[in-house]
Amino acid sequence: MTIRERLVLKRQPHLKWHALDPLETMLMMLCGLLLFCFCSTVILDIITREIGRPWLWLQEVTSTFFIYGIFAGAAVATRRNDHLYLTAVSEAIHGRARLVVETVIRLVVFSVALCMVYFGYINFLRGFSSFRMPSLTPIASLYAAIPISGALIALFTVEQLVNGWRNGFDRPPEPFDIPEVPELIERAGGAP
Numbered sequence: 001m002t003i004r005e006r007l008v009l010k011r012q013p014h015l016k017w018h019a020l021d022p023l024e025t026m027l028m029m030l031c032g033l034l035l036f037c038f039c040s041t042v043i044l045d046i047i048t049r050e051i052g053r054p055w056l057w058l059q060e061v062t063s064t065f066f067i068y069g070i071f072a073g074a075a076v077a078t079r080r081n082d083h084l085y086l087t088a089v090s091e092a093i094h095g096r097a098r099l100v101v102e103t104v105i106r107l108v109v110f111s112v113a114l115c116m117v118y119f120g121y122i123n124f125l126r127g128f129s130s131f132r133m134p135s136l137t138p139i140a141s142l143y144a145a146i147p148i149s150g151a152l153i154a155l156f157t158v159e160q161l162v163n164g165w166r167n168g169f170d171r172p173p174e175p176f177d178i179p180e181v182p183e184l185i186e187r188a189g190g191a192p
Contacts, residue, residue: 116150
């Protein structure tokens with residue numbers, strides 16, 4: 001099983017373009033790396049403070065990993081329908097009503113994504129006049145994550161809208177591949 005097969009969620013394939021699967025894989029790997037780096041820098045920050053030799057720049061690095069992790073996670077969670085999604089409401093209804101509810105939900109998500117792109121870009125440009133301490137890096141380096149995430153969320157929302165309108169949002173859940181009882185007993189080493 002390849003990394004792509006492990007990381008790309010198989011749920012609701014009728015709402016996905018397979019051409020975006022490599023992007024989902026890359027975002028999932030990026031999220032894992034950012035989470036690992038965030039945790040590592042927090043631990044290093046604690047250790048260096050406890051031994052009395054704090055690395056002041058480490059808090060900047062930690063906040064950068066945290067912010068980029070949040071916004072990359074929001075984008076990939078939108079593709080996977082794990083975030084910004086009112087599942088309980090939409091899955092309880094069927095037919096035309098579900099189409100309307102799913103469309104409204106995704107249009108709200110899309111409008112939020114467009115606001116993230118527009119206002120995030122404005123903040124990014126203004127961020128060149130403010131600097132982070134102690135490195136004096138423009139704060140725009142943090143604000144760049146907002147419009148990038150907004151663009152990805154908008155892309156994934158359009159993907160779901162188009163595919164939902166074409167294929168329908170209302171699909172029965174995929175059955176799990178559950179082995180039969182005799183096969184399970186055989187795998188476990190035979191009957192007791």
